[in-house]
Amino acid sequence: MTDFRDHPDPIRFNVPAIEGNELAYLEESLRGGHTSAGGPFSKRAAAILQEEAGSEEVLLTTSCTAALELSALLLDLQPGDTVVVPSFTFSTSALAFAARGARLVFCDIERSTLGLDPGHLGELLDDSVRAVVVVHYGGVACDLDGIQAVLADRPEVVLIEDNAHGLFGRWRGRPLGSFGGFASLSFHETKNVTCGEGGALLVNDPAMVDRARVLYDKGTNRRAFFLGQVDKYSWIDTGSSFGLSDTLAAQLTAQLECREKIQAKRRHVYESYLAALAPIVEELAITLPVVPEGCDPAYHLFHVLMPDRSTRDRVMDQMRSEGINPTFHYVPLHSSVGGRRFAARETDCPVTTDVSDRLLRMPYFNDLTEAQVERVTESFVRTTKARG
Ligand SMILES: Cc1ncc(COP(=O)(O)O)c(C=O)c1O
Structure with missing residues (x-):
C-alpha cells in the first residue's frame, strides 16, 4: 500500500x-x-464547558475513555447488569x-444519522438493562426524541451520552451532552477542541454530583x-485518579476560548465538501451526511458512504x-473479539456492518484550505468515477 506521506505535498487526515x-x-x-489537576486553568476550562452545556458539574479527565469509566463506576454495576451500546462506536464506549x-448488549444504528436505532433499542430492553449509551456521530444528534420515548417508562435506566464528537452541537436548540444523566467529552488530538489527550x-x-466528585478524586x-464542608479529608468510597493535568487544561482553555473561530472554520470545511459533492451524489452513487431538521451539527467530521466496500x-x-489520507471509521463492535467476549448475548446489527464497510x-x-479541499474532492470524484 502506498504511503501518502511520500507525496511532496501530502494532505493529512488531521492536523491539530x-x-x-x-x-x-x-x-x-x-x-x-x-x-496537577484542579488548578486555575482547570477551573477556567470547566467554567466554559459548564456554561456551554449547562451541566451541574464538569469534571476534566485524562480522556473521554476515563470519563466513561467514571460514569461506569457511578452506576455501581452488579452481576447480571447489562448496558446497551451502539455497535458502531469506539471500543471504549463499550469497554468502560x-x-x-x-x-x-449491542444495538444497531439508523442509516440516516448513524446514531442508535430507537426501534432496535426497544427490542433489546429488558429488566437487566442499567444504562443506554448513545453517540452523536460526527456531531449530529442521534434520534433523541425516539430514544427518550423508548425509555419513557424506564426511569431507572440511565442515558449516557458519549459526546466525543458533539461538543457545541445542538438538538432543538439544546446542547448535546445535556440530555443524559452523564455525558462524556473528548479533547483528543483529532477533536474540534484539543489538548492532545483529555476529556470531561x-x-x-x-x-x-457529590459522589461523582469523590470517585473522581x-x-x-x-x-x-x-x-x-469537612475538617479533614480521607478515603470514603471507590474511585480512581481521573484528573487532567492543569498544564493540559491550559492548552484546553486557550482552545475553548477560540471555540467560535474553531467552529466557524470547521463549518466552512464541511460546507466546502458539501458544495463540491452534493450536485453529483447520484452520478457517484454515494450518500452524504444527513442532518435532521432541528439539529445543529458540531462539524466534527465529514463522511461519505460509498456504493460498496471494494469501491471504498x-x-x-x-x-x-496521490498524497491524500482519507480514513475509514469504526469496525463493528458486536462482531469484534472484545465485543463477543463481553456481550450478554448475540445481537444482529446489519446497518452497522454495512455502514462500516462503506x-x-x-x-x-480547522486549517484545511479551499485549495486542499479542491484537491481532495477532485481526486475523490475522479477515482470514484473510474469504477475499478
Ligand atoms: C465515540 C467515541 N467515544 C470515545 C472515544 C475515546 O476518546 P478518548 O481518546 O478521548 O478516550 C472516541 C475516540 O475517538 C470516540 O470516537
Missing part, C-alpha cells in the same frame, strides 16, 4: 492547530506552580462498562474539604497514492 493563547497559557501554567462487570464528564443529574472527600477501499488506496472520512481539520 494552535488557535490563540495556547503557548502563553502553557508557559503560565509551567511557571505558575500548579501543574464491560471493565466494571457489565455484560454488553458532564454530570447532569444533581443527585450524582481517588475515592476521597478532598473536594468537600477544600470547600470547607480502492478509492482510499488511490487517494493515498464509510470513508475525508481529511478534516
Whole structure:
C-alpha cells in the first residue's frame, strides 16, 4: 500500500492547530506552580464547558475513555447488569462498562444519522438493562426524541451520552451532552477542541454530583474539604485518579476560548465538501451526511458512504497514492473479539456492518484550505468515477 506521506505535498487526515493563547497559557501554567489537576486553568476550562452545556458539574479527565469509566463506576454495576451500546462506536464506549462487570448488549444504528436505532433499542430492553449509551456521530444528534420515548417508562435506566464528537452541537436548540444523566467529552488530538489527550464528564443529574466528585478524586472527600464542608479529608468510597493535568487544561482553555473561530472554520470545511459533492451524489452513487431538521451539527467530521466496500477501499488506496489520507471509521463492535467476549448475548446489527464497510472520512481539520479541499474532492470524484 502506498504511503501518502511520500507525496511532496501530502494532505493529512488531521492536523491539530494552535488557535490563540495556547503557548502563553502553557508557559503560565509551567511557571505558575500548579501543574496537577484542579488548578486555575482547570477551573477556567470547566467554567466554559459548564456554561456551554449547562451541566451541574464538569469534571476534566485524562480522556473521554476515563470519563466513561467514571460514569461506569457511578452506576455501581452488579452481576447480571447489562448496558446497551451502539455497535458502531469506539471500543471504549463499550469497554468502560464491560471493565466494571457489565455484560454488553449491542444495538444497531439508523442509516440516516448513524446514531442508535430507537426501534432496535426497544427490542433489546429488558429488566437487566442499567444504562443506554448513545453517540452523536460526527456531531449530529442521534434520534433523541425516539430514544427518550423508548425509555419513557424506564426511569431507572440511565442515558449516557458519549459526546466525543458533539461538543457545541445542538438538538432543538439544546446542547448535546445535556440530555443524559452523564455525558462524556473528548479533547483528543483529532477533536474540534484539543489538548492532545483529555476529556470531561458532564454530570447532569444533581443527585450524582457529590459522589461523582469523590470517585473522581481517588475515592476521597478532598473536594468537600477544600470547600470547607469537612475538617479533614480521607478515603470514603471507590474511585480512581481521573484528573487532567492543569498544564493540559491550559492548552484546553486557550482552545475553548477560540471555540467560535474553531467552529466557524470547521463549518466552512464541511460546507466546502458539501458544495463540491452534493450536485453529483447520484452520478457517484454515494450518500452524504444527513442532518435532521432541528439539529445543529458540531462539524466534527465529514463522511461519505460509498456504493460498496471494494469501491471504498480502492478509492482510499488511490487517494493515498496521490498524497491524500482519507480514513475509514469504526469496525463493528458486536462482531469484534472484545465485543463477543463481553456481550450478554448475540445481537444482529446489519446497518452497522454495512455502514462500516462503506464509510470513508475525508481529511478534516480547522486549517484545511479551499485549495486542499479542491484537491481532495477532485481526486475523490475522479477515482470514484473510474469504477475499478
Ligand atoms: C465515540 C467515541 N467515544 C470515545 C472515544 C475515546 O476518546 P478518548 O481518546 O478521548 O478516550 C472516541 C475516540 O475517538 C470516540 O470516537
